[in-house]
Amino acid sequence: xxxxxxxxxxxxxxxxxxxxxxxxxxxxxxxxxxxxxxxxxxxxxxxxxxxxxxxxxxxxxxxxxxxxxxxxxxxxxxxxxxxxxxxxxxxxxxxxxxxxxxxxxxxxxxxxxxxxxxxxxxxxxxxxxxxxxxxxxxxxxxxxxxxxxxxxxxxxxxxxxxxxxxxxxxxxxxxxxxxxxxxxxxxxxxxxxxxxxxxxxxxxxxxxxxxxxxxxxxxxxxxxxxxxxxxxxxxxxxxxxxxxxxxxxxxxxxxxxxxxxxxxxxxxxxxxxxxxxxxxxxxxxxxxxxxxxxxxxxxxxxxxxxxxxxxxxxxxxxxxxxxxxxxxxxxxxxxxxxxxxxxxxxxxxxxxxxxxxxxxxxxxxxxxxxxxxxxxxxxxxxxxxxxxxxxxxxxxxxxxxxxxxxxxxxxxxxxxxxxxxxxxxxxxxxxxxxxxxxxxxxxxxxxxxxxxxxxxxxxxxxxxxxxxxxxxxxx
Amino acid sequence: xxxxxxxxxxxxxxxxxxxxxxxxxxxxxxxxxxxxxxxxxxxxxxxxxxxxxxxxxxxxxxxxxxxxxxxxxxxxxxxxxxxxxxxxxxxxxxxxxxxxxxxxxxxxxxxxxxxxxxxxxxxxxxxxxxxxxxxxxxxxxxxxxxxxxxxxxxxxxxxxxxxxxxxxxxxxxxxxxxxxxxxxxxxxxxxxxxxxxxxxxxxxxxxxxxxxxxxxxxxxxxxxxxxxxxxxxxxxxxxxxxxxxxxxxxxxxxxxxxxxxxxxxxxxxxxxxxxxxxxxxxxxxxxxxxxxxxxxxxx
Numbered sequence: 075x076x077x078x079x080x081x082x083x084x085x086x087x088x089x090x091x092x093x094x095x096x097x098x099x100x101x102x103x104x105x106x107x108x109x110x111x112x113x114x115x116x117x118x119x120x121x122x123x124x125x126x127x128x129x130x131x132x133x134x135x136x137x138x139x140x141x142x143x144x145x146x147x148x149x150x151x152x153x154x155x156x157x158x159x160x161x162x163x164x165x166x167x168x169x170x171x172x173x174x175x176x177x178x179x180x181x182x183x184x185x186x187x188x189x190x191x192x193x194x195x196x197x198x199x200x201x202x203x204x205x206x207x208x209x210x211x212x213x214x215x216x217x218x219x220x221x222x223x224x225x226x227x228x229x230x231x232x233x234x235x236x237x238x239x240x241x242x243x244x245x246x247x248x249x250x251x252x253x254x255x256x257x258x259x260x261x262x263x264x265x266x267x268x269x270x271x272x273x274x275x276x277x278x279x280x281x282x283x284x285x286x287x288x289x290x291x292x293x294x295x296x297x298x299x300x301x302x303x304x305x306x307x308x309x310x311x312x313x314x315x316x317x318x319x320x321x322x323x324x325x326x327x328x329x330x331x332x333x334x335x336x337x338x339x340x341x342x343x344x345x346x347x348x349x350x351x352x353x354x355x356x357x358x359x360x361x362x363x364x365x366x367x368x369x370x371x372x373x374x375x376x377x378x379x380x381x382x383x384x385x386x387x388x389x390x391x392x393x394x395x396x397x398x399x400x401x402x403x404x405x406x407x408x409x410x411x412x413x414x415x416x417x418x419x420x421x422x423x424x425x426x427x428x429x430x431x432x433x434x435x436x437x438x439x440x441x442x443x444x445x446x447x448x449x450x451x452x453x454x455x456x457x458x459x460x461x462x463x464x465x466x467x468x469x470x471x472x473x474x475x476x477x478x479x480x481x482x483x484x485x486x487x488x489x490x491x492x493x494x495x496x497x498x499x500x501x502x503x504x505x506x507x508x509x510x511x512x513x514x515x516x517x518x519x520x521x522x523x524x525x526x527x528x529x530x531x532x533x534x535x536x537x538x539x540x541x542x543x544x545x546x547x548x549x
Numbered sequence: 550x551x552x553x554x555x556x557x558x559x560x561x562x563x564x565x566x567x568x569x570x571x572x573x574x575x576x577x578x579x580x581x582x583x584x585x586x587x588x589x590x591x592x593x594x595x596x597x598x599x600x601x602x603x604x605x606x607x608x609x610x611x612x613x614x615x616x617x618x619x620x621x622x623x624x625x626x627x628x629x630x631x632x633x634x635x636x637x638x639x640x641x642x643x644x645x646x647x648x649x650x651x652x653x654x655x656x657x658x659x660x661x662x663x664x665x666x667x668x669x670x671x672x673x674x675x676x677x678x679x680x681x682x683x684x685x686x687x688x689x690x691x692x693x694x695x696x697x698x699x700x701x702x703x704x705x706x707x708x709x710x711x712x713x714x715x716x717x718x719x720x721x722x723x724x725x726x727x728x729x730x731x732x733x734x735x736x737x738x739x740x741x742x743x744x745x746x747x748x749x750x751x752x753x754x755x756x757x758x759x760x761x762x763x764x765x766x767x768x769x770x771x772x773x774x775x776x777x778x779x780x781x782x783x784x785x786x787x788x789x790x791x792x793x794x795x796x797x798x799x800x801x802x803x804x805x806x807x808x809x810x811x812x813x814x815x816x817x818x819x820x821x822x823x824x825x826x827x828x829x830x831x832x833x834x835x836x837x838x839x840x841x842x843x844x845x846x847x848x
Contacts, residue, residue, distance in 0.1 A: 302683065326658060340655065405642040408608050412606060413660070414629070416625070419628070547609045
């Protein structure tokens with residue numbers, strides 16, 4: 075394995091601007107960790123660190139793992155992996171180096187900032203990175219949810235995550251075993267990729283053919299194949315979609331807007347039906363975890379934390395689902411734009427179809443909030459906030475919708491993800507600020523200007539976004 | 550070569566330019582396609598064939614020049630105009646999760662006029678399994694399905710971008726037969742790009758050659774074959790290095806002999822060569838593939 079070969083493989087990562095962007099953000103998240111670090115760190119301090127500073131670092135670690143996994147899969151689900159000499163070994167060596175370096179640096183920073191053992195921190199990061207890499211390769215639901223639980227657990231249940239880190243820190247043997255498991259996962263992943271051959275169903279490069287450009291020509295073809303395999307294997311989605319399609323075609327309305335909207339929902343496989351329960355469940359889960367079982371929630375930081383989490387985490391999820399689907403839909407738009415509709419009507423159709431997706435998310439979100447107020451009695455002390463909260467949530471989704479429609483026009487998953495990552499916490503923060511102001515000044519004094527601003531903002535965004543979409547080349 | 554638009558013209562292209570960043574792909578394309586013709590668009594890889602077709606359909610915007618399709622600008626084609634055209638792209642993108650039958654029904658639902666019998670017939674003819682998921686079809690099957698979807702509404706103008714590239718010889722022959730059937734309808738116009746000159750010879754009545762971002766030839770296939778010839782010249786004395794034939798596409802000189810491909814072998818050129826060089830001139834007919842090679846010879 076010559077240095078030149080390793081360098082050439084490394085260049086498949088380093089020649090991408092996105093890679094450096096991620097590295098820059100990753101380094102930024104590392105700098106957040108030691109901010110305000112104390113010398114004699116107590117457990118509450120560790121909980122504080124976990125709750126407020128660990129989230130971005132873990133998120134980036136998972137993202138990095140996913141990129142490495144997807145990149146590996148794209149390289150190995152290709153004839154070159156078998157035909158080029160020493161191709162496999164070099165790619166695996168570079169990927170393993172990236173994983174190890176990221177783990178060592180991440181763990182070093184957490185160990186220093188949190189005054190926990192390096193091994194404990196390494197086991198945490200390696201688990202997250204490897205779960206990300208595994209998901210990038212094989213789309214493992216188990217690993218995806220493990221990563222989500224751990225990352226979002228830092229905010230939802232920081233005490234438990236801090237407890238986990240502390241336990242690992244206190245038990246070096248357990249930490250060592252966890253690191254060993256992580257390394258074993260790395261080896262098994264490499265071995266599975268090495269053994270990958272064309273006759274295996276896992277050979278297809280699942281979502282993106284290139285981790286850097288999800289909408290490339292090859293990616294669209296891979297996407298078609300991957301979608302088919304997922305649906306064909308699924309015992310729920312496949313038959314359910316077939317039934318829905320049959321129902322749509324049986325009761326297809328007369329030509330017009332309703333018919334077109336129904337058809338565009340059909341093209342999306344009625345995806346909102348499949349992710350809406352997750353959104354609902356996520357909100358109920360967050361409420362359930364944050365609501366003390368007996369004591370009412372008093373005023374102050376506690377309920378604002380709940381409000382923030384509900385307005386941030388599920389909201390982010392609710393935007394990622396339709397947003398991601400619409401970016402992936404891009405390659406189909408050229409053909410669909412030639413269906414007998416004028417350009418403006420076609421673009422309006424797209425806007426409306428996406429609005430329906432986002433509206434479905436908003437309705438589920440609000441319904442889940444109301445359900446939680448009915449389910450969890452301690453929330454009754456917050457009930458006077460409910461109407462304003464619902465209105466502001468709808469405002470949040472309205473603005474997010476236009477942002478989403480604008481972002482999708484750039485045909486880039488990266489632009490979409492960056493936009494959502496920035497917009498979700500900001501909008502959640504603004505929502506909390508508006509609620510707080512509403513408590514101080516009266517809800518109507520705040521909601522009036524907010525609604526006015528929303529209408530004006532939505533009008534402006536409508537003009538800008540529609541103009542951009544009407545100028546976009548769909549070919 | 551500026552082509553004029555007449556009432557019988559379905560597509561008219563005038564001085565169209567298109568660039569991607571620094572790279573100029575189309576550099577003043579002129580083309581007029583008469584109603585009812587089958588036009589093969591021929592060009593090397595990256596000659597700009599797909600770009601031109603996408604500009605014609607309004608999928609890409611031109612930087613300069615004018616295009617009219619059914620007397621409308623492609624970028625703002627009306628619903629009526631779109632209902633009259635069909636397109637099969639080089640890279641077929643269809644919803645992978647749908648079944649073949651569902652994909653056909655889905656597409657049909659958008660069109661005011663859809664010939665379900667024709668679509669069913671083509672599905673049978675090309676042995677496309679209606680229950681299979683689209684994403685699991687082979688590239689050739691996918692191409693056939695795209696053709697079914699493009700033909701189902703019986704378009705007046707059919708634009709095909711490398712339609713047979715992924716098809717096996719049997720499917721190619723079937724496809725060409727279908728094209729001929731489709732073309733027999735009086736008003737139907739077909740424009741297709743291809744690398745496979747033998748297929749083009751079989752179905753096209755006109756050929757447009759795209760080279761260096763311009764249409765260098767557009768006329769009947771017979772006209773092209775009549776005008777482009779290879780001349781085998783044998784003179785009585787040694788030919789000089791400066792030996793040149795007007796309109797030569799390629800010249801090879803070896804002593805008293807020369808092999809010259811000319812763009813226009815008419816207008817007394819051969820008699821003139823015989824007289825000037827006191828030479829025997831044999832005229833060779835060329836296949837379309839040979840013509841294509843001669844016209845793209847850079848040497």
